[in-house]
Amino acid sequence: MGVKGLQYFMDRCCPEACVTVNLREMARQHVAKNQQGCTTTDNTTSPTLVVDGMACLRHWYSCKDWVCGGQWREYMDVLKSWVEAFTSAGIRLVFFFDGVVEEQKRQEWVKRRRRVNGEVSKMFRHMKAHGEQPGKELFCLPSGLASFTPFALRSLGQEVFCSVREADYEIASYARQHGSMGILGQDSDFIIYDSALYLSVAKLRIDSLTTVMYHRQRLCQTIGLTVTQLPLLACLLGNDVVSEEQMQHIRNNAMAAYRINSPVPHSGAPQGQMVLAVSHLVSSLWDREEQETGLIPQSLNLSAPHRELLKRGVRSYLLPGQEALQQDDMSALPSASAFEKHFSPKILKACREKHVAAEGFMVYSVVFEGVTECSNTLEDEENTELLPQALVYKPCRQRIYGLLLLHGHDGSSVDLPAIREWFVYSGNPLKEPDMVHPVPLGFPGDQPSLDLLWFGTSPEVSALRLTSFLSIFDCQEYKELYGAIEDSLLAALCLVTYIVLQVQTLSQEDLDAYLSQAVCLRLKSPQELQQIKSSCLSLFLCLREKLTETCSKRSRVLQSRPNAPEHSHKTTPGGVQNWREREMFGGHRHGGGWRERGEARRYPREYENGERLWERRGGMRGGHFHPAPHPNCHDGGPQNMSRPPNRSRGPSYRNRGRYQLSPRWSQPPAPGT
Template structure:
């Protein structure tokens, strides 16, 4: 969040503190300044930039398509070329603050409806005014950066604090980000990522000393200013009366108002108040002037806020350790596991393990319950006494987001005792390797796929598990949807980023948008399950750039639902067709054993758009084509009969009502199982009995609470 109004004030009202700099020249000066008296191996001589990775996401994701689920291979190419190795970078990513997520979720709740209305009316992606990042971008970007050889850290507390601490400790050249808290910390220079020009490597440096000269404060007084204005610790509302008093006093003392917007006037007024307090009372850093009109709880809160800006070596009082696991959970893990959890988290090598107790990003509740069971129930005696529960935030109609839901772990159902984490994570015998794979597959109820391990690519095995899980959970999923998922996974491995960019879509389907985002959200659960199981699969195989492309999936969805021949669906590639049919048969057989029989339900688009003569028909016959978005004629326009139940006619429109966007990322409506604005009974599919074997598996009943907050950053 940063300091309320301070960034605006510096950009608009304090131009002398906004200095355009050339990073190459800064690097040269940094090396020259620090080489004197330093050994050649001293880290402080390196012109390292510490980068706030979450602040960069909108600048990195410059791909044309975002609403379809992301163009991940193109995104990887962007990351490869973004910096060009001009100087060393260290990236930090963070877990999102839950309170901030709730506020943001409420604020942007209506944006998804606008996006879906646009797609329904025009059959194309909305413009930049409705842009939001694809699901999973914050979760997978750290893995992308690491795969490109970059140094990446995931924070265990507020990322801006850890960034400022690292930069100060290592004598870094600067901090590249977009958070006004970096002007408050007494650390490295604060450089704007929003104003960065990669071609010239120039940006704006926010000069701390010049700001202080303008507002009449010292550097040590900046933390109190930040807290009175409102920041991540002290909310804007909690100090409203102080700011009102400051503004009133400023109007009396300065009859001629300062030019600029109210935000700028507020910063000046509170600065004058802070300066006057220190004129009357000499205070030590970290203490609050007694003359401030504060209650005892407010004073303590303000002290905590001021101390939050004191970095290691500056602290008058030790801050609370925000990185440790709560004692309520420590007894469930050995010290070795706790240490490994934290190390994997900090190194951005794990997911959904170290912070499993917090909210998680996606709505795969049964899957997560099994992950929690694997993490927490090893060696458990089966009683419910002292059984841990996990706080999760769900987004669904009517939920005011005031309290989290408590989700309980579910055992995996091993025939004997569930293996311990110490054995799964650190065991070296061949038997342990088999246990790891069994644990991973059991989380998705895909134990039968063990025989495929080593026979197909790891990325395809993971995709097959995920699609099977989705089919079992979402009862309105059809054969055509399954074909779209599997054909996309099979064909992706043969596509270059350039070929993927050139795929032409005659129009966009809101249902395909939902299903694409649902798949991407599931990828993070694949990764979490793999980490919890001791990593039977390489993490690289679970990355979206190896298993998903939004535009490719969308094209396969439209082709599958238009009745395209399987040969065309698989790009007329015999090898792809053979692999597809094998996976399709295995998935169908596995689901059938669980009482889930897929039905054919072609889903015709609701809208009709003009296109070039024969555009849609030719597109169906040839598969995806190259080129940009193009509107295509609908089935109704061609006079084809509707080939799906009438109850599905308004399916896409009803999803639109239940959408959600979180943290600036696009997330689809709860699930495609809604009719007349209400969730359908998911215990059985339409017009069909599910059979006893599946009906008794209550833990697989998908809650209508289908959406959740994003992952770190999400």
């Protein structure tokens, strides 16, 4: 959320409400204030900052090569240093991330997704025109960063929460309930909530731990309102619940009255004048109705639907324990959905707890509401020859839905409602959700119950979990590898196999690039990644052989395309292909992708050196690699590496970046994010 024009007004027109503060000194003062007469230090007295994680992503992600997906190890280093700066000052951090999109804000979510789509298109056009990564003005966060950052912070020992309603509301509620030192974020809604101090992450200097505090009381003094009147001001200016357009006539009248009644108008820009004009209107409404106790003054000229909308918007700012909340705020609480009846109370409780603790994502929304969404990814909507990732992972998601909803049944005669998917991809106007039906995993007989899979402890249940995981990716053949290779490598192998089977335009070089990431990068430090050489060859070849065999059983033969054909770029007639129509009527169209558009392939020098290194080791004989066998990769018995694997035509450094795998991520992200 955010109040239209309020942040600008405070920064440009209300300097007295923008106070530079030192967080170390604030922490010392907080401890002194809360420890008077207290002999112990715990979370009730520790200086705590509640951090809006979503607002911090752009400030945390400072890696230079962001187009290909980014450097996960380098990003982890940034997070670690950032956290240590606060902990060294004795400041406890509590992070919150968005966990759901409330339906009352769905249209605003759609509007933002369309805007970001335009920004992504500009980025791709720049790269195709100039052959290089664009500058900061076209920066886009790597896909999936918001989904994986909570896991990264938890691995650093931080307390992380995922919201079950609007994250801003939960942040403000937590800060108020626990007497937190402040809220660190970048959202003007934190001025409207009557909660802890609002501290700017955009103006944070991590080296000195100084930033700007937006002073709620000083703002109220400047604009002539009380804190309890701020929610109405926010809704009249426009926010995620009440759009600018819906209250435009109120603001026009307020501005006209302001110009008449203020012979010397405020010297600020029109945005600043609008805040003052609406503030004067709100103040005058209460002056005329001192006895008014409702959320919306009766004298405000509104239609019945607009009055109800405004009430809902004002209620969204009322935190637990505040007046007027008891009146009719129950409408803001989520009601039971048709999906909850398919799950036991134990499952529902565990699902919510895991979601809130940031131990998973997507499952909570599916189980409780039957809905899920995926924000923008870095995909070129003008490239009609690669399926969008939303459609690539759709069969995988359908099996996940089947695992969740078809438990205890064979799936053949169960009439279940479809999952509503709001996924951003080329050709999807986002006017309504895609209705996606669950698909059974293919267990012999009935699927095991979800309660058994989640809470069972026997070895048989562990085997069922593994079978379920492999079945989701259609990689049952890899069961023999469990325990023989690291779990992270097995997960990567399943993911790459799934992608190769789904996307027919991927080549042998693409496969090599994906697998080499998983094998070579997982144990490298950020410093080592700056000067990486090709290594771990035997393990790489072992995994590639397994993957190739699995694909062959499904009649999927990978072709090598080491060089791009030399002909000019051709534009598909008719512009962007509608992927929904293609999926429904034409299936996958297999084309050469960007290779057929004449784009030259460039191999970096370190890859050339890596190939020479393999040859110098004596591993290349008779056109085949003969590496030493890897001790942890076997077929249920001694590994036989005497049979030479298929000849490699050279690893491909080019990365499509379309399916959440990138050259420098240490572990591939999960599907459907």
